[in-house]
Amino acid sequence: MIVNEIILSFEQQPKPHPLDTFMERLGPWEDERTAEEIVKDIYDSRTISNNDISL
Numbered sequence: 001m002i003v004n005e006i007i008l009s010f011e012q013q014p015k016p017h018p019l020d021t022f023m024e025r026l027g028p029w030e031d032e033r034t035a036e037e038i039v040k041d042i043y044d045s046r047t048i049s050n051n052d053i054s055l
Helices: 002-012 018-026 035-045
Strands: none
Touching: none
């Protein structure tokens, strides 16, 4: 009877949203740069590949 109460109380608890779990584990993004600076850094770090890929 006690086991049933433990199992039922566990099953009745709402499951956290995956994003809440993610934020709880990793925390928010922290950066001193503006969004525009971050986007510029991403675009500036891209490279063009001259490798020929055949499938």
